[in-house]
Amino acid sequence: MKTITQSVVISILGILLLTSCEEVSYSEVLDTKQVFTFEVKANDWQANTDHDGLNLFYSCNFKIKGLNTGVSLNRCAVLAYINFGNYEQPLPYIRHYENTFGELWTRTVDFDYSLKEVNFYVTNSDFAVERPEKMYFRLVYIW
DSSP: OHHHHHHHHHHHHHHHHHHHOOOOOOOOOOOOEEEEEEEEOGGGOEEEOOTTSOSOEEEEEEEOOOOOTTOOGGGOEEEEEEEOSSOEEESSEEEEEEOTTOOEEEEEEEEEEOSSEEEEEEEETTOOOOOOOOEEEEEEEEO
16 A cells, blocks of 8 residues: 555656746847957956955956847847967856965956946955956947
């Protein structure tokens, strides 16, 4: 009896799982793109904190000039990459570090955007007052 009950329960759960998930999507061709590249020099990074003067992070803002008309945020995909010369990595870029003194920290590089501007951010988990080095970014709008 126990085996029959378990089989019935498993069957009902399987049916519920298969019928409760519904894919909601629509077909949209994203075949047009525009690519922007940015160089952030070390002295371009602006130090920022929260309202209490804590949680130091660095940012740099760029105005987006020349984005094609007809692009809307709800009808496009935006990708950003940090460029290291011979390779790129999608943002966010998160790396963990340790120095010879045993100090540990994590660096996060991320971004936010609109159709008119992009902001790049660098945050170190130890909030050290250390301006980031020169960085190169690539931003891709696809619609």
